[in-house]
Amino acid sequence: MRAMVMRAPRGRVEVEERPRPTPVEGQLLLRVRACAVCRTDLHILDGDLTEPALPLVLGHEIVGEVVEVGANARGWEVGTRVGVPWLGWTCGECDPCGRGDENLCDTARFTGYQLDGGFAEFTVADARYCFALPPELGDIEAAPLLCAGLIGYRALRMAGDAPRVGLYGFGAAAHILTQIARAEDRRVFAFTRAGDQDRQHFARELGAEWAGDSDSDPPVPLDAALIFAPVGDLVPRALQHVRKGGVVICAGIHMSDIPTFPYELLWGERSVRSVANLTRRDAVEFLAVAARTRLRIHTTSYPLERANDALADLRAGRIRGAAVLVSGTPTEPFEPGAFPRSGRAP
Ligand SMILES: [Zn+2]
Ligand SMILES: [Zn+2]
Structure with missing residues (x-):
């Protein structure tokens, strides 16, 4: 599969052919349909956030389709569309986790930072941190919901x-x-x-x-x-x-x-x-709110290989709304035309 990989904090990513990841216990293998670009990606690339797991596939606003269900990843089926956010793994045992503050987990791992993310054709994600997405939003529109x-x-x-x-x-x-x-x-x-x-x-x-x-x-x-x-x-x-x-x-x-x-x-x-990160409860609550609010998500979409252009446009303040990387053919909104797509990058 193709992936856009950060090798060092030098402000850009490089295209790489990698083997498709294999889901381990509790994970889902996802075919990435869209992944939004976040300002945090720039902070990681620039070395402002100092603990990336290099070499790293960035991207923590992932919309993907389940193509394989790992052992014990209960409740998920092949073909389901899911979203994957920034918080990608928590221990469930530390004090904050015990209090229900999993966003503050002492050993949390983050998607596209310590865990490979969505600037790739496929990714794996902890099934506990995957969320069903409202059908009212197409893949490109749904991606920026996952962090922004x-x-x-x-x-x-x-x-x-x-x-x-x-x-x-x-x-x-x-x-x-x-x-x-x-x-x-x-x-x-x-x-x-x-x-x-x-x-x-x-x-x-x-x-x-x-x-x-x-x-x-x-x-x-x-x-x-x-x-x-x-x-x-x-x-x-x-x-x-x-x-x-x-x-x-x-x-x-x-x-x-x-x-x-x-x-x-x-x-x-x-x-x-x-505000630090998110909890699963935030995700469930917010996605329900997003489904019933007729959100107009403004996006500029780029093919996956043009991740550096998307990052540069975000850095320069040229994006109105959100920049989104697209691999393959994303699905349209449930009600075609209800959510005008803002445009593709020239
Ligand atoms: Zn973000
Ligand atoms: Zn914890």
Whole structure:
């Protein structure tokens, strides 16, 4: 099979012919149909995340079809379409696992980081961390749900019932979250890189009532600020935007250092917290929400071999919504035409 492989933290992947992996006990062998590209992939490629299992097949937003069921992978059948997220394995025995905080497992392994992921024609995945996908979404549309959507959803849940939500960094996650927040009758305020009119327009199109530069002030105080951009400078800025008792949630796996700031910004029972990974419960809950919310997932799709182009376009901020790698012929949405596909890379 073909795979796009990271050999060293040099910012790109290389095409490689590899034997098809064999599922061991508890695993499924999947034919990958689509795999979205995440900012975390750039952080891994750039060496910001320092423990990749090299050589590594990246990709942790996988949509695949079960082609073989390993021993004791109960409940799965050949032909089923499943999604595989970032959290790929947990021990089930450590303190966090015992508390039900499997997202914080001390020895967790992550898809496309410590476990080979979906930038390949086939992959294996722990059956416990595979999820049936709603038929309402085609393969390409479903892929970004597995990280951008899912971890974004966990961040939104941490905001409680906050009616006024700020989203900082308007990439794949924010474009999904805006739609979910609107469906829950929340007001959305979108912050982008200074002067990114196109992205601000995109945010308003999706339901944000205000969109502006990240150094500008929202028209009203926010109840919660969700930061998706990996920029520590945004933390004190977001604290200035939230009301007393409001929360700033850092939703990315990597962020540049947070600058020092006056205690006054935190005063008034404001809080800053992070979101780490996901739980299986998040996945089941979120996929049900995604199925009943008529999400319009914007994607730019690339053939698998063009993974480096997708990564470069993501890095340069040229992607509206999510970049998705496609191998073979992906299935269309259940209702053809209901979810306009945004386009293929030129
Ligand atoms: Zn991700
Ligand atoms: Zn554990």
